[in-house]
Amino acid sequence: MSDKEAGIEASAVSLLKRAVEMDTKHQFSQALVCYQEGIQLLMDVLKVTKLEAKRQRFRQRITEYMDRAEKLKAHIDEEKETGKYHEQVHIENNSVGHGYERLFGRFLDSSLTAVEVEDPYIMSNHQLSNFLRFCELLVKSRSPVCNIKLLTKPNNENQSAQQRHLDEIGSSLRQHNVCLEVEFSRTLHDREIRLNNGWIIKIGRGLDYFKAASSTFAVGYCDYDLRPCHETTVDIFHRKHTKPG
Known part of the structure; x- marks a missing residue:
């Protein structure tokens, strides 16, 4: 051999x-x-x-x-x-190998066209970067995603910068024929990602479950599969008749 x-x-x-x-x-x-x-x-x-x-x-x-x-x-x-499917994934503290593609990739099939993200903490630069990486995964997947909707909290300390960066992400997504809709809610608490092929993913920490890299030149800074994680729980459901618009 x-x-x-x-x-x-x-x-x-x-x-x-x-x-x-x-x-x-x-x-x-x-x-x-x-x-x-x-x-x-x-x-x-x-x-x-x-x-x-x-x-x-x-x-x-x-x-x-x-x-x-x-x-x-x-x-x-x-x-x-x-409508009874439920799967739970426990991500342990400091564990690696939990990048977005590994966590979400198996749900991004050819029937997926719209995604809704409810996450109150898409505010700071690293959180906005997390959301961008998630959007990149959708763009490069085999799914014909054409609409992404984000519901998050406004950044009271610097909402203008938050809005500017989200506008930049939206402008970039339009080049890939994907429309980004953004709404703000000051009372939002839950974290949930809904795919219109029926899958619902609830992450205790939302998209922000990665620890900060030790430096911009450390292994794991670019590849999230190599980035240590905070402890969190991921609950996965499927609701055949519950589809985001």
Whole structure:
């Protein structure tokens, strides 16, 4: 087996191990994605494996994981259909690997066209930067998102700067055929992100769950997957008949 094939096999094992861990924690949507990606990698390795004993072992493992993935998908679909789906992710203090793409990416499918963000703390520069990074994820995803609506609190200390930066984000999004609507509420408290494909994500700390990087030249400053996090809880629901406009 070549180094490349060995690397693919190692990636498959890592993904499937993570799938089992997520499955055990009842983080089913994450588990399903890991199962699907891990199975595909194992199938890629199977195509180039010459030893029959190893090929047989791979086939057996693929069959087992595919069976679990199919049952898991059926369970998720049933829970979504009845409006009972609930998944909880606990992000531990100082843990890494929780960038926006990993947290939200699996929900950004081809049926998603509109997103509503309710977060009272899109005020300071780093919070506005977090919101921009979230918008960038939507723009580069496969979802044909054309409308993003933000409801946040006004920055009483410098609302003009807050408005200016949000206007800049809106202007930039228009270049990608995405309309940004911004509303302010002084009494807003809850943090919730609603996708019009039915997914609802509630994060205890909103989008601002990352710790500050030690410097602008520290690992994790640009790549949020490498940025340590504050402890927070993410609750994920699906409401088939609850869609933002």
